[in-house]
Amino acid sequence: MLEIKNLHARVAETGTEIIRGLDLTVKAGEVAAIMGPNGSGKSTLSYILAGRPDYEVTEGDILYDGQSILEMDPAERAAAGVFLAFQYPMEIPGVATMEFLKVAINSQRRARGDAELKIPDLLKKVKEAAGTLEMDMAMLKRPLNVGFSGGEKKRAEILQMMLLEPKLCVLDETDSGLDIDALKIVADGVNALRSPERAMVVITHYQRLLDYIVPDTVHVLSRGRVVKSGDKGLALELEKNGYAGIVGEAA
């Protein structure tokens, strides 16, 4: 479903290269964990997948369902089923969370040629998903992410993911800022979305999240490249021995 080939990318403004020959394949139905030390390029990779214009791809390609997405803007990628849950979700003052969800869902439906969801149907869907995440409906009247705690922001991200039903989900450090109960709720939400037609890329610094979201494959990023791949055992090995060994081996 996702095939990244020899990807090189840099910061558009300064030309600093951050992704340096990255290869990664994630099949449909697979949950791939991306691990790696701070500054290895994990968040940058997720931004590039989402199509943020502040990064430039200088070499290589990103194929999604066999097609290059490099020429697609972020909205086109989203309409095609690519979803990114941010490490630091943006605050949107003045836009109630519910209104945001409505616009996000319906603009994607329009882009796909589907009819817009009627308000009662939308409310029903949102209520169901919010219930799974143990989110209070009152929260959805508040502006998106404004004054939300770390855990509430992450829940709001997972709620969007549940409602948009993407084919490729990229979750950046979904565990940061979560207490153990919130972590379980978010992991349950993610696990409920596991499906043979969907691929997930779970970026995390710590193995802790992977106790709850058990990955099919684990890839270690260092200096903008995948330097080691394995199964869930690799995450446990990293937990025990740290990154130094693997990152050193590759350098």
Ligand SMILES: Nc1ncnc2c1ncn2[C@@H]1O[C@H](COP(=O)(O)OP(=O)(O)O)[C@@H](O)[C@H]1O
């Ligand atoms: N806009 C930018 N300008 C300059 N350097 C950047 C920019 N974005 C990211 N970087 C640098 O790229 C490296 C990778 O960052 P990041 O992708 O956030 O790492 P990670 O998520 O793995 O911690 C870091 O050294 C970071 O400082």
Ligand SMILES: [Mg+2]
């Ligand atoms: Mg990061």
